[in-house]
Each structure stands twice: as structure tokens, then as C-alpha cells.
Amino acid sequence: MPMDLNRSRTLVVDDHPGMLASLSRALEACGIRSPHAVRSAREAVARLRNMRYDIVLADFDLGAGPDGQQLLEYCRNEHLLTPTAVFIMVTAERAYDRVMSAAELAPDDYLVKPFTEEALRLRLVRALERKKALAVIHELRALGRHEDLLQACDRLIGAEPRFAFDLARTKGDALIALARYDEAQAVFEQVLQTRAIPWARLGVARALEGLRRYAEARSVLTELLADAPEYLAAYDELSRLHGRCDNDxxxxxxxxxxxxxxxxxxxxxxxxxxxxxxxxxxxTAEAAYGAVVRKSRHGFAPNPDDHLTLSRIYMDRSKYPQALDALAEAKRTFPGAAAVQASASAIESLVHSKAESPRDARRALDEALAAAHSAGVALAQDITLDLAQACYMNKREAEGASLVQRLVSNNHEDSRLIEDVRRMYREIDREEQGETLVERCVDNAVSINNEGVARAKNGDLEGAIELLEEAARTMPDNAHIVMNAAHALISHMQIHGLQADKHERVESYLQRVRLRHPEHPKYLQVTELHRQFLQAAQAAA
Amino acid sequence: MTAEASGMRALIESNAREAADLVGELTLLLDHAARETHDLPAARMVTRRLSDRLGQVVMLERLARSGGIRPDAWSPIELMEELEHEAVSLAGAQIGIDVRAPDLVPQFWFFDRELVGMALRNALHSALVHASSAVTLEFRMSDGYLGFGIQDDAGSFPDELVLNAPLRAERGECNGNSLGVHFARLVAASHANRERRGRIELANRHGGGTCFTLWLP
Known part of the structure; x- marks a missing residue:
């Protein structure tokens, strides 16, 4: 059935005025009425915030500023495209691999220049048809409803065999998201029986990684890259795998x-x-973060953490003027963000301390603490540690200790953080004092957790819930404790039935941990437990 | 530089030279077409051939890099549909376009869409230039291979192209049809499935005309 293109709202993006005019004319020749034309990704976003387009046709190379792929990823992350909208990337041959990223961030199709009006029309029509046929898949994937996504894939594979491979890929990715790695491996290997498609090989590697068969996963990825050295997603996965095995x-x-x-x-x-x-x-870190800050200046969402990290690196290398410049840029770039102002001031205090400017150090510390307290912002771990160090260096020990206590209590299993804390205390010549504080915080978290688990095992679920929920309140970022609180609540409901208030707290705890520690093993375990509990509760109802 | 790399470099240079010639031809054609609109179809065909040459330069560089092929599951019917539309658009009233397909054309085949598309468009443009009244596009299935066939009804391939002669490109002697044929050979050969590899077939038809087939495993 031909797609009615003249009812489609279309946005075309190209920084070259001649090409923009030609693309607009070509779209009109395809039957599209009055496509909207813009010359940059930022203008495109402005339009997309005001109107829901059916078609976006964007050149990959958009000059200075975000490129077409960055535009697409921003649109997907900010939900600026409806589930049935299509995004077609126009690219020169060389840019192809930058276009073909992870499936959920890939364009619906691409056109390699030069192309004809007819090729453009056919690709548009097919992309719209495919999007419409698979609309439910896109919607469920965007919502993260992986279980429903699996069922939808199985239904559609039978009904729409022409999309069998797209659906197989989606199914495999959903199984990995659900940590059902054996099944994911089977799906991808079934595809590989037909042909050695790179994304299927990558899928097998990801499944093997999930099964902790790291050597096999590395082997698959190494072979894949030998066959397809421009398959960028494979580099990312292999690097992550090496990192997981501490092969930095x-x-x-x-x-x-x-x-x-x-x-x-x-x-x-x-x-x-x-x-x-x-x-x-x-x-290496200075070069890398320098590149990040430079290249992000023209992006959609420069990240203040990158500026702060760069400034800290400069500070650690005793490059104090560069550190202050990076902090000033962070404050200028993010003027309304209280957390950024607090963080930048904390590091600024440290820089001034190390540069032996005590007055500036005290001023900056006052600004940091005031910003953090008055705005109620939750600072990142490294910034909290910086603030603590700044407190110690400015003789505000009680405040420094309080910050460290909160940090360690909420992350008692994070050996890297604990080591960073110890390093900080070594730097300020308070090694023993720091060790005492760290041990006390870790022991406290461990003993509370163990006591909660013991109570649950001994059948005292009410006692376990009381203890663990109180701990979750005082250590709100401690993923292990928060998940054990959720676990205790689910165990209680498994015996006594679903209770709305308890279920609401479980969901709240899961949401909290999902935001900050989505890969925490306890989170994955409790998520699965929760799913099974809900399934059983539904079946019983 | 290895012989293979040398041959690839020579092919790239030949394509670039031909592209330069085509730009010259196009410039003059368009100047003339500004006065005589009946030259517009010819001008369009020259732009297509120019696109072919420039596109091939880039794709040959990709093929020269190891792992330059990017196979995925694509619909051969959709690819043939694009070719048919291209043919109809360029043929005008003089040349009839026919499409033939066996009953069971597979929903999917595994190939690099851009490389195969370029090879087939080359062959199609060549057929349209040489045909007198008819160009046929067809699918063939044989022994686990899928074939994309393009036939015209006039002209003939030189014997040495049909006989799969050693690459003249190594000596930089390629132009026109032979560039497209050599490119198609490289594209076909870069598609492999287990022990099987793609290939092209060229044949001169009795009574005039040529038949080009690109077979993919």
C-alpha cells in the first residue's frame, strides 16, 4: 500500500544551502508538501520541540555543531520523535560507520550520496511502512518494557516475516537487558547459522559477557574486529570487557x-x-578529557562533570592556572546549576590551597558549602571527596569527617571509592584517622545489612524490614542495603499477599537504585524477584 | 605495494580519470541543453555515470581496506525495485523496461547493499546506454546462489571481458564498461558464505545484446 507522503510533516537538515534546497525540492518531487528546512542540528531541535514530525531527513555532516548522529541520539534520548516517525541519515560513504551505531540509536535508514529522487522516495516509503508495522516494538523498547517487547517480537515474527531479522535482533537485545543471557545467546546464534552478520556476533559476545565467559567473549569480539575493523560497537564492547577484567x-x-x-x-x-x-x-587523562571538553563545546549537552574532571586533573598535575580556567568555564557554561557551582567551588578551594592562597581557598570553600547546603544538591562522589579534603585543608574537620562518613556509608562495597578516600587521607597526612573512620563506616553498613538478612532468614521479616528500611533512609545511596530492604518487603508480600503500601516502597527503591546503579547485581536479582512475584500475584488473582 | 594493491590503485585512478572526462562531457552537454532541451536526458545519464565513477572511487577504497564489506540482511526485491525505478526514469519512451522474477524470490539475502547496488546500477546504466529498445531486469536462483540479471538488446561485450581475462586495470587501461565490470567482479568476489564466493557472468546474446549477472552466495 503506497504511503501518503503528502500528508507527512517533514524536516530536512543540511548545513549546505545548495544541498538543503536540492533536498527540499527532491522531497517535494516525492509528493511531500512544504518540507521544513533548517541548517543546523540546534535549529532542528528547536523545531522538533514545537512540532511532531513524521519524517526527519538529516545530513550526517552538519558543519560546526552537533552532527546528524548526535542530533538523532539527542532526539531519541529526549523523546522528540514519535514511535512512528522515521529518521533518515544522509551520509557520505566514509561516515557510514559513525551512523551505524547501536540499534536503538541507529537511523531508520540511510542514503549514501549521491542518490536520486527516486531512491529517496523509495527509501522513505519503505522506512515509513516498516516503522508503522513495528510501531509497538519501538514504543515498548523506548519504555524499557522488555518482557512485553519479547512477546511482541514473537507475535510479529509470525505475522511479518519480512522483518524477521530486525525482530530477532530486538529480541536478543531485550533478553540481554533482562539478563537472560543463555536465551539471548541462542537467539543470536540462530541468526549466525544463516549468516555471520556483525550485530549477531556482537550479540553473542554480549551474552557471553553476561554469562561471565569473558575469554570466549573476547575471542568472539577479536575475530569480529579482524573481519570488520570499522564496526565501532565491537570496540566499545571489547574495551568494556577488558575493563571488567581489570585489563585497563x-x-x-x-x-x-x-x-x-x-x-x-x-x-x-x-x-x-x-x-x-x-x-x-x-x-593520558588530561589529553582525553581535554578532547572531551573541546569537542563537547559544540554538542547538545556538554557535561559539567567533564569540565570538573579536567580541572581536577590539571590540579593534580600542578597546572593551577589551567585548573582555574576550566573551573571558570564550567561556572560560565552552567550558570544556573547549583550542583555545578558547588562542585566547581569545592575544587577551586583545593586548587587555591595547593597554590598556597589560603584566603581564596577559604572563600571558595564557603561558597561551595553554602551552595551545597542551601540548594540541597547531591554532589557526585568525587566532588564530595574534594569538598571533604577542602574542609580538612581549611581546618573544618568535623564537616570533612561528616562528608566522608556519608560517602563511605553509602558505598561501603565500592573498593575503588574506599581506596580514593584512603588516598585523600594520605595526601593530607591523616592516614590513621581516615582508616579508623572508613573501617567504622564499612563495619556499620556491613553489620546492619547482615543483621537485616539474618532477621529475614530467621523468619522475622517485620524486624528485617524495619532495620533495613531505616538503614535505607540513613544510607539512601547504598544499593545493597536499599535492595535488601526491597527484598525483605517482597518476601513479606510473598507470604502475606500484595499490599499497596509495601509494593509502592519496593517500586520506589527499585527506581532509586535503577537511576544510579542499574548494573548492581543485587538490583538485577531483586528486579527478577519482583517480576516473578508480580507474575505469581497476577496468576493468583 | 602488493600486486593486488597496485591493481586496486590503478582501478581507482582509472575511475577518477573517467570521472574527470564525464565532468567535461556534462559541462558541455548542459551548456547545450540550456538551448536544446532534448539533450537533457543525455545530460542526466552522464550525471549518473559520473556518480557511478565517483562512487566507485570511494567504494574501491573501502574494498581495499580489509573488512570493507558490510553484509546484512536486505530484501533483494526492494533492491530490484530501486533499479527498476531508476531504469524507467532514465529510459524515456524509447526503451522498454521489463522485470522478471521466479515465483520464489527470497525475502532476504545477505549482501552489502551499497556495494551491490553500485555494481548493479553500473550495469544498468551501461545497458541503457547501449540498448536499442529493451532492457530486462531479472532474478535467477541456482544452486543456492541468487542472481541479479540485467540484459540489453544491442551491442556486445569484448571477448576478453566475457572470458574473464586478467585485470587490464593493473596497467591502467580500463575505461567505460570494463571499469564497471571489474568493479562488479570485486564486489561479487568479496561476498562469501562459508566455501562459496560470489561471481559475475557476462554473455553476448544471439542476435545482439548482452547479459550481465551478479551471483551472490
Whole structure:
């Protein structure tokens, strides 16, 4: 059935005026009435916020500013496209691999220049038809409803065999999201029996990683990259795998290889920076985060954390003027963000302390604490640690200790953070004092958790709930404790039936941990337990 | 530089030279077409051939890099539909376009859509240039291979192209049809499935005309 293009609301994006006019004319020749034409990704976003378009046709290369792929990813993350809207990327051959990213962030189709009006029309019509046929899939995937997504895939595979491979890929990805790795592996391997498609090989690797068969996963990815050295998603996955196995040097090397293929990918520079920081390779970290800040200046959403991290790296390398410049840029770029102002002032205090400007250090610390307290903002771990250090260095020990206590109590299993805390105390020559505080906080969290679990095992679920929920209140970011609180509540409901107030608290705890620790093993375990409980409750009803 | 790399480099240079010639031809044609609109179809065909050459330069560079092929599951029917529309658009009233397909054309086949599309468009443009009244597009299935066939009704392939002669491109002697044929050979050969590899077939038809088939495993 032909698609009625003249009723489609269309946006075309190209920074080249001649090409923009030609594309607009070509769209009109396809039957589209009055397409809207803009010359940059930012203008496109402004339009997309005001109107729901059916079709977006964007060139990948949009000059200075975000490129077409960044535009697409922003649109998907900000839900600026309806489930049935199609996004077609126009790209030169060389940019192809930057376009073909993860499935959920990929365009609906692409056109490699040069192309004819007829090719444009056919690709548009087919993309619209496919989108319409698979609308429910896109909607469920956007909502993260992976269980429903699986059922929808199975239904549609029978009804729409022409989309069998798209659906198989979606199904495999959903199974991985649900941590059902064996089944995911089976789905991808079934595809591979037909042909060795790169995304299916990547899917097998991800499933193997989930099954903790790391060596096999590495082997699959290494072979994939040997066959398809421009398949960028495979580099990302292999780097993550190396990082998981604490092979940080290998992880960095893989990302460097990916940057040779695609040098403008901000997230890879950042990943290298994070890896470099983990092993205290400050030189590499400075180069990486410098690239992140530079390349993000023209992006949609520069991240203040990147500026702050860069400033800290400069500080650690005793490059104090550069550190202050980076902090000033962060404050200028994010003027209304209280957390950024507080964080930047905390680091500024440290910089001034190290540069032996005590008056400036005290002023900046006052600004930081005032900003943090009055706005009630939750600071990132590293910033909290910076603030604590600044407090100690300005003789405000009680405040420093309080910050550290909160930090360690909420992250008692995070060995990297604990080590960072210990390092901070070593830097300020308070090693023993720090060790005492850390041990006390960790022991407290562990004993509360263990006591809660023991009560639950001994049948005292009410007691377990009381203890763990109180702990979840005082240590709200402690994923393990919060999830044990949820676990206790679910166990109670499994015996006594679904209760609205308890169920609401379970959902609230899951939501809290999902936001900050979505890959925490306890979160995954409790999520599955919750799913099974709801299924059983529904069956019984 | 290896012989293969040298041959690839020569092919790329030949494509670039031909592209330059086509730009010159197009410039003059369009100047003339500004006065005589009946030259517009010819001008359009020249732009297509120019696009082919420039596109091939980029794609040959991709093929020269290891792992340059990007196969995925694509609909051969949709690809043939694009070719048919392209053919009808360029043929005008003089040349009839016919499409033939066996009853069971698979919903999917595995190939690099851009490379195969370029190879087939090359062959199609060549057929349209040489045909007198008819061009036929067809699917063939044989022994687990899917074939995309393009036939015209006039002209003939040189014997050495039909006989799969060694690459003249190594000596930089390719132009026109032979560039397209060599490109199609490379594209076909880069598609492999287990022990099977793609290939092209060229044949001269009795009574005039040529038949080009790109077979994919």
C-alpha cells in the first residue's frame, strides 16, 4: 500500500544551502508538501520541540555543531520523535560507520550520496511502512518494557516475516537487558547459522559477557574486529570487557584503535579518560578529557562533570592556572546549576590551597558549602571527596569527617571509592584517622545489612524490614542495603499477599537504585524477584 | 605495494580519470541543453555515470581496506525495485523496461547493499546506454546462489571481458564498461558464505545484446 507522503510533516537538515534546497525540492518531487528546512542540528531541535514530525531527513555532516548522529541520539534520548516517525541519515560513504551505531540509536535508514529522487522516495516509503508495522516494538523498547517487547517480537515474527531479522535482533537485545543471557545467546546464534552478520556476533559476545565467559567473549569480539575493523560497537564492547577484567591498558588500547576509525566520538575520548584516571595515568587523562571538553563545546549537552574532571586533573598535575580556567568555564557554561557551582567551588578551594592562597581557598570553600547546603544538591562522589579534603585543608574537620562518613556509608562495597578516600587521607597526612573512620563506616553498613538478612532468614521479616528500611533512609545511596530492604518487603508480600503500601516502597527503591546503579547485581536479582512475584500475584488473582 | 594493491590503485585512478572526462562531457552537454532541451536526458545519464565513477572511487577504497564489506540482511526485491525505478526514469519512451522474477524470490539475502547496488546500477546504466529498445531486469536462483540479471538488446561485450581475462586495470587501461565490470567482479568476489564466493557472468546474446549477472552466495 503506497504511503501518503503528502500528508507527512517533514524536516530536512543540511548545513549546505545548495544541498538543503536540492533536498527540499527532491522531497517535494516525492509528493511531500512544504518540507521544513533548517541548517543546523540546534535549529532542528528547536523545531522538533514545537512540532511532531513524521519524517526527519538529516545530513550526517552538519558543519560546526552537533552532527546528524548526535542530533538523532539527542532526539531519541529526549523523546522528540514519535514511535512512528522515521529518521533518515544522509551520509557520505566514509561516515557510514559513525551512523551505524547501536540499534536503538541507529537511523531508520540511510542514503549514501549521491542518490536520486527516486531512491529517496523509495527509501522513505519503505522506512515509513516498516516503522508503522513495528510501531509497538519501538514504543515498548523506548519504555524499557522488555518482557512485553519479547512477546511482541514473537507475535510479529509470525505475522511479518519480512522483518524477521530486525525482530530477532530486538529480541536478543531485550533478553540481554533482562539478563537472560543463555536465551539471548541462542537467539543470536540462530541468526549466525544463516549468516555471520556483525550485530549477531556482537550479540553473542554480549551474552557471553553476561554469562561471565569473558575469554570466549573476547575471542568472539577479536575475530569480529579482524573481519570488520570499522564496526565501532565491537570496540566499545571489547574495551568494556577488558575493563571488567581489570585489563585497563588493553581497554585503553582498544578505544585508541576505535578513535583512529572515528576520531570525533566524544564518548570514546571520555572512556579513555576514565580508564586513564583509574590507573592514575594523568597525562593520558588530561589529553582525553581535554578532547572531551573541546569537542563537547559544540554538542547538545556538554557535561559539567567533564569540565570538573579536567580541572581536577590539571590540579593534580600542578597546572593551577589551567585548573582555574576550566573551573571558570564550567561556572560560565552552567550558570544556573547549583550542583555545578558547588562542585566547581569545592575544587577551586583545593586548587587555591595547593597554590598556597589560603584566603581564596577559604572563600571558595564557603561558597561551595553554602551552595551545597542551601540548594540541597547531591554532589557526585568525587566532588564530595574534594569538598571533604577542602574542609580538612581549611581546618573544618568535623564537616570533612561528616562528608566522608556519608560517602563511605553509602558505598561501603565500592573498593575503588574506599581506596580514593584512603588516598585523600594520605595526601593530607591523616592516614590513621581516615582508616579508623572508613573501617567504622564499612563495619556499620556491613553489620546492619547482615543483621537485616539474618532477621529475614530467621523468619522475622517485620524486624528485617524495619532495620533495613531505616538503614535505607540513613544510607539512601547504598544499593545493597536499599535492595535488601526491597527484598525483605517482597518476601513479606510473598507470604502475606500484595499490599499497596509495601509494593509502592519496593517500586520506589527499585527506581532509586535503577537511576544510579542499574548494573548492581543485587538490583538485577531483586528486579527478577519482583517480576516473578508480580507474575505469581497476577496468576493468583 | 602488493600486486593486488597496485591493481586496486590503478582501478581507482582509472575511475577518477573517467570521472574527470564525464565532468567535461556534462559541462558541455548542459551548456547545450540550456538551448536544446532534448539533450537533457543525455545530460542526466552522464550525471549518473559520473556518480557511478565517483562512487566507485570511494567504494574501491573501502574494498581495499580489509573488512570493507558490510553484509546484512536486505530484501533483494526492494533492491530490484530501486533499479527498476531508476531504469524507467532514465529510459524515456524509447526503451522498454521489463522485470522478471521466479515465483520464489527470497525475502532476504545477505549482501552489502551499497556495494551491490553500485555494481548493479553500473550495469544498468551501461545497458541503457547501449540498448536499442529493451532492457530486462531479472532474478535467477541456482544452486543456492541468487542472481541479479540485467540484459540489453544491442551491442556486445569484448571477448576478453566475457572470458574473464586478467585485470587490464593493473596497467591502467580500463575505461567505460570494463571499469564497471571489474568493479562488479570485486564486489561479487568479496561476498562469501562459508566455501562459496560470489561471481559475475557476462554473455553476448544471439542476435545482439548482452547479459550481465551478479551471483551472490
Amino acid at each position: 591498558d588493553d581497554a585503553k588500547a582498544v578505544l585508541q584503535m576505535a578513535l583512529e576509525v572515528s576520531p570525533n566520538a566524544v564518548h570514546r575520548h571520555k572512556a579513555i579518560g576514565e580508564l586513564a584516571l583509574r590507573v592514575h595515568d594523568l597525562e
